[in-house]
Amino acid sequence: MTVDTVKHAAETPEHPQPWAELGLRGEEYARIREILGRRPTSSELAMYSVMWSEHCSYKSSKIHLRRFGELAQQTPVGKLLAGMGENAGVVDVGQGYAVTFKVESHNHPSYVEPHQGAATGVGGIVRDILAMGARPVAVMDSLRFGPAAAPDTARVLPAVVAGIGAYGNCLGLPNIGGEVVFDPAYAGNPLVNALCVGVMRHEDLHLAHASGVGNLVVLYGARTGGDGIGGVSVLASETFGDEGPSKRPSVQVGDPFTEKLLIECTLALFAEGLVVGIQDLGGAGLSCATSELASAGEGGMHVVLDRVPLRDPTLAPEEILMSESQERMMAVVAPAAIDRVLEICARWDVDASVVGEVTDSGRLTIEWRGETVVDVPPRTVAHEGPVYERPYARPFWQDDLQAAGPSSLARPAHPDDLRATLLRMIASPNLCSRAWVTDQYDRYVLGNTVLAQPEDSGMIRVDEQTALGVALATDANGRYAKLDPYVGTQLALAEAHRNVAAVGALPLAVTNCLNFGSPEDPDVMWQFAEAVRGLADGCRALGLPVTGGNVSLYNQTAAAAVLPTPVVGVLGVLDDVTRRTPSGFRTPGQTIYLLGTTRDEFGGSEWAHVEHDHLGGRPPAVDLDAERALAEILVRGSRDRLVEAAHDVSDGGLAQALVESCLRYGIGARVAVPAGIDPFVFLFAESAARAVVAVPRSAEARFTDLCSARGYPYQEIGVVGDAAGTPVLEVREQFSVPLAELRVAFESTLPALFAPAAAP
Amino acid sequence: MRIGVVTFPGSLDDGDAARAVRLAGGETVSLWHGDADLHGVDAVVLPGGFSYGDYLRCGAIARFAPVMQPLVGAARAGLPVLGICNGFQILCESHLLPGALIRNDHRTFLCRDQRLRVDSVATAWTSAYETGTEIVVPLKNGEGGYVADERTLDELEGEGRVVVRYLGGNPNGSHRDIAGITNARGNVVGLMPHPEHAVDTLTGPTTDGLGMFESVLGSRVAP
Numbered sequence: 004m005t006v007d008t009v010k011h012a013a014e015t016p017e018h019p020q021p022w023a024e025l026g027l028r029g030e031e032y033a034r035i036r037e038i039l040g041r042r043p044t045s046s047e048l049a050m051y052s053v054m055w056s057e058h059c060s061y062k063s064s065k066i067h068l069r070r071f072g073e074l075a076q077q078t079p080v081g082k083l084l085a086g087m088g089e090n091a092g093v094v095d096v097g098q099g100y101a102v103t104f105k106v107e108s109h110n111h112p113s114y115v116e117p118h119q120g121a122a123t124g125v126g127g128i129v130r131d132i133l134a135m136g137a138r139p140v141a142v143m144d145s146l147r148f149g150p151a152a153a154p155d156t157a158r159v160l161p162a163v164v165a166g167i168g169a170y171g172n173c174l175g176l177p178n179i180g181g182e183v184v185f186d187p188a189y190a191g192n193p194l195v196n197a198l199c200v201g202v203m204r205h206e207d208l209h210l211a212h213a214s215g216v217g218n219l220v221v222l223y224g225a226r227t228g229g230d231g232i233g234g235v236s237v238l239a240s241e242t243f244g245d246e247g248p249s250k251r252p253s254v255q256v257g258d259p260f261t262e263k264l265l266i267e268c269t270l271a272l273f274a275e276g277l278v279v280g281i282q283d284l285g286g287a288g289l290s291c292a293t294s295e296l297a298s299a300g301e302g303g304m305h306v307v308l309d310r311v312p313l314r315d316p317t318l319a320p321e322e323i324l325m326s327e328s329q330e331r332m333m334a335v336v337a338p339a340a341i342d343r344v345l346e347i348c349a350r351w352d353v354d355a356s357v358v359g360e361v362t363d364s365g366r367l368t369i370e371w372r373g374e375t376v377v378d379v380p381p382r383t384v385a386h387e388g389p390v391y392e393r394p395y396a397r398p399f400w401q402d403d404l405q406a407a408g409p410s411s412l413a414r415p416a417h418p419d420d421l422r423a424t425l426l427r428m429i430a431s432p433n434l435c436s437r438a439w440v441t442d443q444y445d446r447y448v449l450g451n452t453v454l455a456q457p458e459d460s461g462m463i464r465v466d467e468q469t470a471l472g473v474a475l476a477t478d479a480n481g482r483y484a485k486l487d488p489y490v491g492t493q494l495a496l497a498e499a500h501r502n503v504a505a506v507g508a509l510p511l512a513v514t515n516c517l518n519f520g521s522p523e524d525p526d527v528m529w530q531f532a533e534a535v536r537g538l539a540d541g542c543r544a545l546g547l548p549v550t551g552g553n554v555s556l557y558n559q560t561a562a563a564a565v566l567p568t569p570v571v572g573v574l575g576v577l578d579d580v581t582r583r584t585p586s587g588f589r590t591p592g593q594t595i596y597l598l599g600t601t602r603d604e605f606g607g608s609e610w611a612h613v614e615h616d617h618l619g620g621r622p623p624a625v626d627l628d629a630e631r632a633l634a635e636i637l638v639r640g641s642r643d644r645l646v647e648a649a650h651d652v653s654d655g656g657l658a659q660a661l662v663e664s665c666l667r668y669g670i671g672a673r674v675a676v677p678a679g680i681d682p683f684v685f686l687f688a689e690s691a692a693r694a695v696v697a698v699p700r701s702a703e704a705r706f707t708d709l710c711s712a713r714g715y716p717y718q719e720i721g722v723v724g725d726a727a728g729t730p731v732l733e734v735r736e737q738f739s740v741p742l743a744e745l746r747v748a749f750e751s752t753l754p755a756l757f758a759p760a761a762a763p
Numbered sequence: 764m765r766i767g768v769v770t771f772p773g774s775l776d777d778g779d780a781a782r783a784v785r786l787a788g789g790e791t792v793s794l795w796h797g798d799a800d801l802h803g804v805d806a807v808v809l810p811g812g813f814s815y816g817d818y819l820r821c822g823a824i825a826r827f828a829p830v831m832q833p834l835v836g837a838a839r840a841g842l843p844v845l846g847i848c849n850g851f852q853i854l855c856e857s858h859l860l861p862g863a864l865i866r867n868d869h870r871t872f873l874c875r876d877q878r879l880r881v882d883s884v885a886t887a888w889t890s891a892y893e894t895g896t897e898i899v900v901p902l903k904n905g906e907g908g909y910v911a912d913e914r915t916l917d918e919l920e921g922e923g924r925v926v927v928r929y930l931g932g933n934p935n936g937s938h939r940d941i942a943g944i945t946n947a948r949g950n951v952v953g954l955m956p957h958p959e960h961a962v963d964t965l966t967g968p969t970t971d972g973l974g975m976f977e978s979v980l981g982s983r984v985a986p
Contacts, residue, residue, distance in 0.1 A: 168872045172903075173813045175775030260773050260816025352772060443872045445903045447960040447967065448811075450779040464966065467782075581965060759870050 092550025137201025149190025179461025231327025481566025507641025520564020587667025591724025868936025
């Protein structure tokens with residue numbers, strides 16, 4: 004095997020190199036030559052190609068994402084402890100605790116190899132959180148698939164769910180919520196977004212810097228193998244086509260057991276203050292970790308690649324640098340601490356190796372078999388990649404799409420039709436029970452899960468003594484975003500914000516995962532730009548910072564892009580989790596109120612989708628001042644213990660919310676359609692800024708005062724429980740459905756579609 | 764009373780087991796898989812998780828951990844041992860309990876609040892319950908199907924050694940709806956459901972699991 008050394012590269016300037024195959028453009032290759040003053044070695048080319056890929060460099064999205072950085076770097080309760088530039092932002096939640104959370108996509112790997120793709124998506128985001136110095140405490144996932152009944156969905160969904168479960172369950176992190184959405188637009192390009200949240204004490208914050216000349220660079224965790232080589236550039240930055248070789252070997256294989264050891268080992272290193280800087284190895288593996296650590300620190304690092312423990316001794320240096328083998332971390336430690344670091348790694352059976360040291364050379368140099376194979380300025384690899392101002396323009400079809408509203412669609416008028424519509428709606432793939440999926444995830448492990456699916460938000464206790472806790476929700480609605488990406492993104496933000504407030508938590512901060520098609524398509528780029536602008540403006544209106552995020556582009560099959568899908572995650576805090584507000588009705592006799600204003604809004608609705616396969620018009624109006632007021636009412640209602648149950652009203656409208664609140668504990672409800680509103684609109688409209696609450700009789704006056712003081716509209720629509728006998732959901736003068744009948748409709752769909760037959 | 768909780772590499776519910784012991788009024792001692800010493804504890808909990816990743820048969824490697832050597836001897840001599848989920852699998856692999864746990868018949872991991880009936884209170888870990896008591900505790904596993912040959916099953920039934928049984932539908936294909944069993948002496952109990960996750964209504968469905976820890980601690984006597 005001949006090694007392409009720096010010396011050799013300088014001597015052979017005309018040597019042809021496969022830059023195009025590695026995903027680089029001609030001008031990018033030329034720029035690398037200009038930076039180095041010679042052609043890159045094959046190892047350098049490998050590094051630049053992965054680090055300058057869309058996935059790692061954000062080259063198409065960067066100029067838009069700056070809008071998030073312009074937001075005030077503070078939450079409603081204080082300054083951010085770390086902002087967006089780090090692996091994940093860090094939020095002060097009080098009592099000396101900080102929380103970090105982030106959501107990341109693993110879309111393309113999850114299509115190619117659903118089980119491992121989804122599993123390693125969980126593993127990657129968990130290491131991101133760990134690298135901030137936090138103990139990971141929970142995960143969530145936001146999933147989108149093609150039509151529920153499509154054969155390929157039956158291939159992808161069960162494997163994705165099993166992969167998330169296999170990894171998260173074995174890692175011992177509770178899965179506390181997320182989303183499962185079906186739409187034909189995701190056939191051939193499912194979206195698998197994984198979120199992790201971690202907790203630390205303020206003083207434990209660790210940042211990804213390689214500082215202190217002479218400090219040692221330690222690679223620890225799994226050995227480096229041939230898996231995932233080129234995964235980042237080959238998979239994430241190219242669109243799936245019909246032709247071409249199988250790309251399966253590019254997907255990484257996960258080992259959650261090793262990750263569990265890595266977590267415990269890393270936390271033990273933090274606990275003894277042994278770590279100067281730390282970085283996880285994810286996309287782009289060693290290329291990313293070495294260049295980013297060096298770039299953010301003193302600017303120099305020397306690495307001896309021969310010291311990297313290998314699973315496959317035949318790997319070439321380029322492959323070692325590009326390998327995306329999972330479950331690896333890189334730490335910078337002082338020479339005096341190295342013995343203790345290696346001792347702790349050994350206790351946890353984690354392989355560790357000193358692979359290099361921090362220098363003040365301003366260069367990242369890497370040697371292999373005694374010769375230099377990489378000699379680059381690290382900033383040019385990690386932080387000064389290409390930036391593109393992609394052209395964008397409002398699509399020519401946008402006006403027609405918005406003009407084709409749902410007003411002409413036939414609506415159910417007769418009570419029997421309303422009843423039948425309700426039963427079809429709650430059984431539809433997007434509205435039915437998610438239990439078949441979420442029951443495959445451990446929600447109990449660690450013993451701090453206060454709320455998990457199907458509640459509006461997941462909630463984790465942070466401190467057992469004080470009962471401090473955090474709540475998290477993720478939401479997105481690609482149908483709304485297709486109709487209007489600016490408003491649709493704000494609706495996703497509004498819904499996640501509402502979901503956090505519904506459980507009684509004060510919303511603090513926002514993360515996001517922006518899933519879009521090809522940035523080279525001006526239509527898609529316009530959707531992306533509008534979504535970012537919508538989210539930034541929305542966060543400003545709500546007074547929340549964006550603490551991190553992830554962009555996934557090229558989500559398309561041939562010419563068809565996925566629905567623009569900005570997944571928005573909101574983090575909230577509760578000083579006392581014992582006062583959480585669950586979504587289910589519990590106590591007969593309590594009064595049910597509908598908060599907010601119901602309008603005739605069906606553009607992009609689930610009703611239009613389920614009953615008419617229609618997508619057109621405008622999404623519901625978004626009113627962030629109203630969302631803010633509603634959140635205040637829900638949080639105050641929880642704090643003053645005025646509200647026993649609260650549930651967000653969104654997809655599927657009020658009818659869906661009532662069904663879910665009734666089925667949670669098997670307690671029925673009787674509601675009446677208020678005067679002056681059409682029963683169909685009342686039950687199925689998807690107007691935003693609404694919630695259903697159950698209020699004890701004794702608290703009614705105080706609760707309605709709470710709403711009146713903010714000028715917030717509320718309607719008393721009914722009462723929890725039923726006269727006698729079997730529990731029912733009754734809409735007076737319209738229809739009544741026994742809960743047993745609702746339950747069958749609500750719970751049968753996913754098992755019928757996806758449950759494997761029992762073994763013989 | 765000091766109760767040891769073993770941590771294997773890949774143990775996940777060790778913290779929860781320790782919390783349950785504390786809530787029941789006991790003192791916990793962390794035992795390490797690589798340390799062949801029980802440090803004088805009065806009882807041991809083998810917690811849930813995926814010891815050594817469980818890439819081989821669940822519990823098959825944990826059985827050979829250094830800590831298991833003194834544990835197996837002490838259990839045979841009467842030390843109270845509770846194996847929960849992976850702990851149950853380890854007890855079967857160690858031959859402290861008969862039978863084995865295999866993949867769920869529906870072939871998926873299942874996490875749900877499970878109704879159970881306590882069928883035997885003549886054990887160190889269930890004496891605080893009444894025979895026939897129905898309890899609800901979380902169940903969460905991928906390989907929870909209890910299997911044994913007919914003779915062993917008949918023997919377990921005949922000797923009253925089925926400790927807890929699934930109600931409201933068998934969740935994993937376990938023979939005779941068996942969720943947990945004990946040895947002839949009643950000091951070693953293994954079960955798939957997780958009593959340590961049902962000790963506080965804030966974080967669990969009920970407090971029904973607390974009785975297992977109170978039984979061994981004697982902090983609650985049978986009514």
